[in-house]
Amino acid sequence: MLLAIDVGNTEVTLGLFDGAALKRSFRMSSETRRTADEVLLTLGQVFPELAGGRGHAAALASVVPNATPLFVDAARRFCGSEPLLVTASTDAGITIEYRDPASMGADRIANAAGALERYGAPVIVVDFGTATTFDVIVKDRRYRGGVIAPGIVTGAEHLIRRAARLSAFELKAPERVVGRSTEESLRSGVYYGAVGQVDSIVMRIVAEENFQPNVVATGGLAAMIAAHSETIRDVDLDLTLHGLRILHERAK
Secondary structure: OEEEEEEOOOEEEEEEEEOOEEEEEEEEEOOOOOOHHHHHHHHHHHOOOOOOOOOOEEEEEEOOOOOHHHHHHHHHHHHOOOOEEOOOOOOOOOEEOOOOHHHOOHHHHHHHHHHHHHHOOOEEEEEEOOEEEEEEEEOOOEEEEEEEEEOHHHHHHHHHHHOOOOOOOOOOOOOOOOOOOHHHHHHHHHHHHHHHHHHHHHHHHHHHHOOOOEEEEEEOOHHHHHOOOOOOOEEOOOHHHHHHHHHHHHHO
């Protein structure tokens, strides 16, 4: 079996694969004060079938440098083998056209690998996380580049901190665009602002690249935004985990 770990700034996503089948996934907060022992304990609780076993494998993508060593250590101890740590130098079978390929996040490499296998090219991946990222993959397995925008929750939290009379609210699709209270107005602005941002950026990418891509959304808010988006075709919450599986298969 393969343990896939995606360490993000807000959440850590764990997945257990039996071959190409994702048996189970689990999300936990990216608590920076955790130790490798604590991570190891969590892995044993979430995936008891692997606890104490040997011969399993792990693949890991991390955009949190301080957390990377402890997850690598925990995965090594849990699976009994050296995990694959995805970096820009990992053989993904993709030509990265970034001016500085080393600056590309490991999660975006995994997303590109997953999208190519599951949806083909051309494809745009929209990942809703701490930041909202757009990854553009064209034919001949070329990663053209992308867009990085403030995340939906990140932007909303910053707005609330900066505005004295605004308070926290539940983010969900509003019943109407025109709010009739401060909370409804905030919810509408944040939600439809995010939907509009996605559609506008995707349409500009399509015009610039002159192609007709599939648009795949992933990340915790993907389904919510996709419900009113005019450009998102598919929602794939486990895309990054599948990308890690694919990268591990290539590395064998």
